[in-house]
Amino acid sequence: xxxxxxxxxxxxALAPYACDPARSRGRRYPEPAAPTRxxxxxxxxxxxxxxxxxxxxxxxxxxLNHEGDLFRTRLTHSLExxxxxxxxxxxLGLHEDLVEAIALAHDxxxxxxxxxxxxxxxxxxxxxxxxxxQEPRGPDEPHGGFEHNLQxxxxxxxxxxRYPAFDGLNLCFETREGILKHCSRANAEWLEVRxxxxxxxxxxxxxxPSLEAQLANVADEIAYNAHDIDDGVRSGLLTLEQLEAVxxxxxxxxxxxxxxxxxxxxxxLYESIRRMLSAQVYDVIxxxxxxxxxxxxxxxxxxxxxxPLLGFSAGMRQASAELKRFLLxxxxxHPQVLETTARARQVVRDLYxxxxxxxxxxxxxxxxxxVSLRRRAADHIAGMTDRYAIREHERLTGxxxxxx
Numbered sequence: 001x002x003x004x005x006x007x008x009x010x011x012x013a014l015a016p017y018a019c020d021p022a023r024s025r026g027r028r029y030p031e032p033a034a035p036t037r038x039x040x041x042x043x044x045x046x047x048x049x050x051x052x053x054x055x056x057x058x059x060x061x062x063x064l065n066h067e068g069d070l071f072r073t074r075l076t077h078s079l080e081x082x083x084x085x086x087x088x089x090x091x092l093g094l095h096e097d098l099v100e101a102i103a104l105a106h107d108x109x110x111x112x113x114x115x116x117x118x119x120x121x122x123x124x125x126x127x128x129x130x131x132x133x134q135e136p137r138g139p140d141e142p143h144g145g146f147e148h149n150l151q152x153x154x155x156x157x158x159x160x161x162r163y164p165a166f167d168g169l170n171l172c173f174e175t176r177e178g179i180l181k182h183c184s185r186a187n188a189e190w191l192e193v194r195x196x197x198x199x200x201x202x203x204x205x206x207x208x209p210s211l212e213a214q215l216a217n218v219a220d221e222i223a224y225n226a227h228d229i230d231d232g233v234r235s236g237l238l239t240l241e242q243l244e245a246v247x248x249x250x251x252x253x254x255x256x257x258x259x260x261x262x263x264x265x266x267x268x269l270y271e272s273i274r275r276m277l278s279a280q281v282y283d284v285i286x287x288x289x290x291x292x293x294x295x296x297x298x299x300x301x302x303x304x305x306x307x308p309l310l311g312f313s314a315g316m317r318q319a320s321a322e323l324k325r326f327l328l329x330x331x332x333x334h335p336q337v338l339e340t341t342a343r344a345r346q347v348v349r350d351l352y353x354x355x356x357x358x359x360x361x362x363x364x365x366x367x368x369x370x371v372s373l374r375r376r377a378a379d380h381i382a383g384m385t386d387r388y389a390i391r392e393h394e395r396l397t398g399x400x401x402x403x404x
């Protein structure tokens with residue numbers, strides 16, 4: 001494949017539509033500027049030093065933490081998203097530190113057991129039986145259900161306990177905006193009441209976030225596309241032969257074999273994935289530049305007033321969607337994965353019901369925080385690692401659902 005023809009912005013040069021820390025909309029609690037770091041660097045550092053970030057090393061992606069040492073975790077995934085995001089940001093003249101801060105924080109609110117845990121906790125919060133369900137929602141908690149993007153925002157806004165003057169990490173508006181990738185209308189309106197014109201406003205008004213926030217979202221997708229193939233093959237649930245049916249991957253597998261006919265196994269897999277990653281990165285850069293040029297966007301305000309402008313070309317978007325469908329059928333719905341996720345859901349359900357039945361099992365509520373018992377239980381479970389949830393479930397129920 002010929003090298004793409006494009007050039008990068010000069011190192012350190014910000015495009016006029018990029019977020020500039022000197023023009024940040026600021027923090028909810030004013031603080032003096034740091035002497036050696038811009039505001040977005042400071043956000044990144046606060047995320048890295050947070051308790052929630054350290055927990056990501058023992059939170060799963062597809063394969064649970066006890067199933068192997070080399071599978072991705074939420075931590076390694078977040079690092080890969082940050083690396084991809086910075087590479088693209090540099091080429092587009094966006095603020096790399098902001099992209100990195102968003103990428104490292106975007107999964108802080110994820111439950112143990114990946115999407116299985118999230119789905120189970122969401123279902124629990126929608127249950128309408130038992131005394132805990134009759135307790136009114138507290139003014140400091142969102143509406144019903146569990147949204148992991150909103151939970152990530154709750155972590156950095158309220159649940160982290162590090163600073164004497166405020167709860168949370170007191171991050172900049174621009175970082176918080178990027179963390180809240182999706183939000184239901186009801187919760188967006190709840191946020192808007194608590195913080196008029198804040199991070200919930202764009203969902204109410206139908207506006208777009210910054211290009212840095214859009215980039216962190218796309219980098220998340222690119223990382224998933226690559227590492228779920230890698231982990232799927234490593235686990236033995238996917239084969240290179242199966243992947244020949246995926247055009248986005250197979251074109252690079254064939255390209256690699258044309259150049260290295262005797263290559264096989266892991267080297268063939270890794271080189272094919274590397275080239276697929278590069279092609280997606282170059283596609284996003286070229287497609288975004290074209291979209292910005294066609295839209296005539298020159299300022300951050302124009303970015304927010306426009307449709308989303310950062311993403312794949314139409315052809316790459318379709319190819320990525322085909323890969324996602326393949327992974328859904330052949331990996332995420334593989335019988336071995338489904339059997340494991342069924343047990344994971346049981347762990348979350350049993351923990352939630354145990355905590356709602358006996359609130360003394362939960363940590364004491366923080367003074368001045370007004371949330372229901374149900375939300376306290378959900379916050380506690382969402383903060384757990386895979387292995388802690390498994391141990392806690394065994395302690396409370398006497399059941400051993402996972403070995404090792």
